[in-house]
Amino acid sequence: xxxxxxxxxxxxxxxxxxxxxxxxxxxxxxxxxxxxxxxxxxxxxxxxxxxxxxxxxxxxxxxxxxxxxxxxxxxxxxxxxxxxxxxxxxxxxxxxxxxxxxxxxxxxxxxxxxxxxxxxxxxxxxxxxxxxxxxxxxxxxxxxxxxxxxxxxxx
Numbered sequence: 726x727x728x729x730x731x732x733x734x735x736x737x738x739x740x741x742x743x744x745x746x747x748x749x750x751x752x753x754x755x756x757x758x759x760x761x762x763x764x765x766x767x768x769x770x771x772x773x774x775x776x777x778x779x780x781x782x783x784x785x786x787x788x789x790x791x792x793x794x795x796x797x798x799x800x801x802x803x804x805x806x807x808x809x810x811x812x813x814x815x816x817x818x819x820x821x822x823x824x825x826x827x828x829x830x831x832x833x834x835x836x837x838x839x840x841x842x843x844x845x846x847x848x849x850x851x852x853x854x855x856x857x858x859x860x861x862x863x864x865x866x867x868x869x870x871x872x873x874x875x876x877x878x879x880x
Contacts, residue, residue, distance in 0.1 A: 728780050739772075789809060789810045791807070814847075820854070
């Protein structure tokens with residue numbers, strides 16, 4: 726497996742994997758498939774410009790995972806858009822992607838956190854195995870939104 730960093734020039738490949746992730750795991754993301762399926766090329770390029778780190782995991786020529794890192798708060802990077810194809814789950818792809826984002830954050834003197842839905846038990850377990858600690862639902866979480874938990878990677 727190979728992990729590559731992509732940018733705006735790679736928007737078509739990113740579009741393909743992002744739409745697959747939104748279709749396969751619609752409850753896992755803040756974005757919806759319908760919000761992106763007809764997006765013009767410039768919107769995809771802008772996403773890859775505005776979010777400074779986007780990684781793809783490849784096995785041969787097949788993309789099997791994606792993850793991004795976004796600076797947030799003072800000393801933090803948020804791990805976002807994490808997804809692994811169903812066929813590649815349990816093979817270490819997620820861990821490699823997470824570690825790459827954590828390393829990127831550490832190179833900037835930042836720590837890494839993520840938000841995950843409380844009912845996404847498989848993802849939460851994968852994050853714990855990767856060294857993330859569940860710090861709970863943030864105070865003031867909207868009662869009408871699906872509950873999400875903050876998880877932080879501990880040094």
